[in-house]
Amino acid sequence: MSEPVIKKSELKKACKNCGAELKYKPGTTTVTCEYCGHQEKIDLDTDPIKELPLRQYLKDQGAQVNSEEISILNCKNCGANQHVEENYKSLHCVYCGTPLIREDIKTEQWILPGAVLPFQLTQDEAILRFKKWVKGLWWAPDDLQKATLDPQFTKGLYLPYWTFDAQLYGKYSGARGDYYYETQSYKDSNGRRQTRRVRKTRWIPVNGNIQGFVDDTLINASKQHTGKVPREVALWNLKKLQPFESSFLAGFVTEKYTIPLNDGHLESQEEMRRIANTWARRDIGGDEQRINNLNINLKEETFKHILLPVYISAYRYKNKSYSFFVNGENGSISGKRPYSFWKIFLAVLAGLLLFVLVYLFAQ
Template identity: 70%
Template sequence: MSEILRFTQNDKKPLEEEEIQKTELKKACVNCGAELKYKPGTTSISCEYCGHEETIKLDEKGFEELELYPYLKEMGAQRHSEEISMLHCKNCGANQHVEENYKSLHCVYCGMPLILEDAYKEDWILPGAVLPFQIDQNASFIIFKKWVKRLWFAPNKLQKAALDPQFTKGLYLPYWTFDAQLSATYIGQRGEYYYETRRVRNANGKMVTQQVRKTRWYPASGSVSGFVDDTLIKASQQKSGRIPQKIAQWNLTKLQPFNSSFLSGFVTEKYTIPLQEGHLHSKEVARDIAERWCRQDIGGDTQRVTSMNMQLSEETFKHILLPVYVSAYRYQGKEYNFFINGENGQISGTRPYSFWKIFFAVLAGLLVVGLLVFFFGK
């Protein structure tokens, strides 16, 4: 667990029921008193009962990029941190924060019950930005439904999972983003293709001419520099329910300055990959970017980079939250997850197969073959 956090795993503080209710208390509708929830695709919170809406006030200053090394060396200015209540899933390991005062909760990944009395308080680095949900739950049902219809031999329970709201949760995922000025010097080689004509014997034993490509190598060296913007590094990991790469693409130009109102009505997963580890991953990405820039600078038809010295400066970071819908259910003792990108609607998931549907399909196929043989084999 990150040293930025004030409490370690052994220091988790149980919350009394009164504290939980106070922590989870959200803004009430001025007309009917019901809880106001974020309305996907807008900058408003609204009442599901009377339709009253209020505009979310965004910070006019925009995002605040935090200096990286004060956090890594001094473990953070607490003005950028706050205490939140957390629920830990003992089955899959996900750490979840729920904005609503639910009486009963289930893990968004594996569907296992979460016990409210097990809640504890923990510090986290306050998100600097959030990409609010752009599609609502009803739209996610339609996407699920279309996807399920295309699946052959899916069990009937899958059809129910795609249609029943209790199986689908809106989840904000934690990510780190890193910015930096990158500079690198390199030594390498530039390769230029040329062709030689040769006579070779083909598969039929005949002599034919053939163009053979070869490469001339020339020494190359130089330097490159530029700005690396918003290197995206995932900040959570658990035993199951990892987000497929297919849907892990968001348009970060839609990020909004963080406001907790965007979280109302949704579950927020807390980061479990600490800032220091996320930074190490971002340096690996930066090295790949630097090598690509070096190859572009070398030019030619192909390149070799034999040595490279990379430096990063003016490094900053943000903790951001990105939207996804998750559907989780168990079939014959196994857990299955289905994911929809809450910004663009991309879907991906694992699926079970119905033994009986396959069995009867095979049986029907054999019956058809048998009838064809019976009638046309005479």
């Protein structure tokens, strides 16, 4: 009888002292036992992060080469696909707080992550940032401040992203605009003749070639029907990426990509076209540039599936879901916030009363 296959993405380490599961300690390269305090060093891969050949994976047969099955819980409310550790205590969707039913677990195929950016902030540090941020919000309901006090509302989540690399070659045609100035005479409002310098642009037809290496074009791999991560938070230092090691995921939720590789690749091509446009304008030079035609060709395309860290606090107010986000690497924070009707109403009422009192006093 053959031995069961141990999945690389779900490999768990038990504490040698008490048998409890070891969890990753943010900002370190260790896993820690919450019960007895035992720590173990994570064996970091010294090999370079692996880039996968894109064209091979865009074919069905190629996509299975570096893939495996993982257990997934799908949120019936917002559609997020979440891989949850077996002993995760609070089975609620990290985006909207909807309870997840363990019996609904299913297995799905996914391309193994090639790299992970480990959490640098602990949950306690994220909660402190939430509290400070909430205190600075005007007109926020009191319940919002209560929510930041409860750790169960704040979850650490690894978000899925695609990155694409390519050698970019481009050919463009357009025009270079150089400013020059002419002196013109005119009559002012009093009928007197005056002179002024007027800027004009001299256009010269141009064409040329551009080329260069485009590294780590970052494409969101999750649709995030609700609780979309704000742009201010979705900025990570990709130089901190580590070769994928499942120990970094221990104690956190991992979201499975819902945007297929092919769709991510199409979006990356649009981004690379924008990059090519910038390169072409730089190559043209001058004060202004016009690009009439730009053809690009991408070669030696590679990609990787990566996981990036964020803390999410899901909160419900007046039957609406709100999500707040803290970047798990650099601590930047943002999110949609509710407003308290009564706080605003009382503030407006107080303002009107003050206005009336000032008016009466002035009389």
